[in-house]
Amino acid sequence: MQVLGRKGTDSWSDRQDTGDESEAENESRDAAAESRTPRPTGRLGTYRARDGSDAAPVGIDLDSPHAALVVGKRGSGKSYTLGVLAEAAARAHGVAPVVVDPMGVFSGLAANEGSAAEISATVVRNPTVAADTLPASSWPTLVGLDAESPVGALVWQAASESSSLAAMQTHVADANATEDVRRSARNHLELAESWGVFDSDGLVAADFLGDEVTVLDLSGVADAPSNAVCAAVAGGLYERRVSSASRANPKGPEGPKDSTRVPWLFVDEAHVFFDGVAANALRTVLTRGRAPGVSLVAATQRPSALPDVALSQADLLVAHRLTMQADVDALTAAQPTYLAGTIRERLPTRTGDALVVDDTTESAHAVRIRERETAHRGGSPRASQFTEAGREHGSKHRQLQAAGGRTSRHG
Ligand SMILES: Nc1ncnc2c1ncn2[C@@H]1O[C@H](COP(=O)(O)OP(=O)(O)OP(=O)(O)O)[C@@H](O)[C@H]1O
Numbered sequence: 001m002q003v004l005g006r007k008g009t010d011s012w013s014d015r016q017d018t019g020d021e022s023e024a025e026n027e028s029r030d031a032a033a034e035s036r037t038p039r040p041t042g043r044l045g046t047y048r049a050r051d052g053s054d055a056a057p058v059g060i061d062l063d064s065p066h067a068a069l070v071v072g073k074r075g076s077g078k079s080y081t082l083g084v085l086a087e088a089a090a091r092a093h094g095v096a097p098v099v100v101d102p103m104g105v106f107s108g109l110a111a112n113e114g115s116a117a118e119i120s121a122t123v124v125r126n127p128t129v130a131a132d133t134l135p136a137s138s139w140p141t142l143v144g145l146d147a148e149s150p151v152g153a154l155v156w157q158a159a160s161e162s163s164s165l166a167a168m169q170t171h172v173a174d175a176n177a178t179e180d181v182r183r184s185a186r187n188h189l190e191l192a193e194s195w196g197v198f199d200s201d202g203l204v205a206a207d208f209l210g211d212e213v214t215v216l217d218l219s220g221v222a223d224a225p226s227n228a229v230c231a232a233v234a235g236g237l238y239e240r241r242v243s244s245a246s247r248a249n250p251k252g253p254e255g256p257k258d259s260t261r262v263p264w265l266f267v268d269e270a271h272v273f274f275d276g277v278a279a280n281a282l283r284t285v286l287t288r289g290r291a292p293g294v295s296l297v298a299a300t301q302r303p304s305a306l307p308d309v310a311l312s313q314a315d316l317l318v319a320h321r322l323t324m325q326a327d328v329d330a331l332t333a334a335q336p337t338y339l340a341g342t343i344r345e346r347l348p349t350r351t352g353d354a355l356v357v358d359d360t361t362e363s364a365h366a367v368r369i370r371e372r373e374t375a376h377r378g379g380s381p382r383a384s385q386f387t388e389a390g391r392e393h394g395s396k397h398r399q400l401q402a403a404g405g406r407t408s409r410h411g
Pocket residue numbers: 072073074075076077078079080081301351352353368369370371372376378379
């Protein structure tokens with residue numbers, strides 16, 4: 001299998017889209033590549049030949065950290081593709097996938113008991129995080145305040161000197177400010193309390209680094225609290241990897257090694273998070289995450305709503321069908337020079353087909369994304385999915401407690 005996102009397993013060019021290579025050639029190259037580099041690889045699908053038929057299998061590299069972007073209009077297959085990549089990451093040795101799931105469509109990753117998929121996954125419904133895992137500077141924006149206003153400044157100060165929402169309220173009550181300012185700050189913090197996403201015993205990065213996929217089901221959770229969870233998770237994973245990397249001693253074999261799994265963070269509906277308080281944490285992972293080993297896979301139907309950095313930093317772009325001019329323009333503006341033709345000409349039209357632009361090998365490929373091994377729960381929400389998610393969260397709660405770890409309070 002040819003591997004995107006990895007140098008050295010083959011030479012790459014658009015010629016591979018033709019699918020002209022014989023099966024024997026593919027097999028002998030696969031065998032040689034396997035023996036040389038038994039590195040974690042995920043099965044992505046097959047190349048699309050120019051006549052529309054499927055050709056050689058194609059995978060993606062899961063050995064090195066990546067920043068990937070999956071784009072496509074509604075119904076084009078981008079959540080499905082995110083699920084394919086999460087399945088692949090779940091199977092890879094040494095990888096800890098975490099899925100931020102604002103639409104509740106990834107619970108199917110955990111519903112494969114008894115099937116051939118054998119993916120270990122846990123769905124955490126209504127995940128919670130500790131209030132002090134968010135930077136104090138993001139609190140005014142989070143609760144809808146201008147940081148420059150007296151009320152916003154008080155909330156910022158309360159967050160910088162407190163470790164919980166209750167402590168923030170105490171700080172506000174005791175603050176040297178007018179009654180109006182204190183009352184307004186208290187009301188905004190009560191709003192944050194009402195979201196139910198803050199808990200001193202909330203999830204921490206260590207909870208995600210086991211041998212299973214963790215799905216954070218945020219369906220039914222509003223954008224602001226969903227952003228708070230995403231910011232805490234992205235920031236926590238990054239900080240943990242940075243401190244693990246600095247504890248490890250790369251200069252000598254005697255030094256401790258960083259033995260934790262490397263996190264791959266999957267974020268669906270990414271425009272919601274790049275437009276909220278999670279933006280800073282996601283930008284940090286995008287721009288600096290690969291050095292300490294944090295990968296990000298972000299999916300959106302609105303690439304034009306992402307900051308330029310999201311497109312420019314992506315080393316893998318999986319582009320499904322797009323029809324909005326602004327979205328095609330956004331991809332065109334970031335189009336690499338090695339891509340023959342224009343993005344518009346090369347975008348696919350069929351659900352599940354994608355143009356994959358691989359910056360590592362500076363090549364672009366027409367790919368048919370493979371079918372999911374676990375259930376995809378896209379489309380309209382069904383009542384039954386919430387019942388299952390609740391049961392799955394119950395098992396996470398028990399499991400984390402048994403391990404002495406932390407879990408959310410929402411059992
Ligand atoms: N690679 C694929 N192979 C087979 N079926 C697919 C594939 N990709 C997508 N589909 C089908 O297309 C449907 C829509 O895909 P998906 O839910 O991923 O769309 P989407 O782009 O995420 O849309 P939305 O933005 O509304 O969530 C899926 O439910 C699935 O039935």
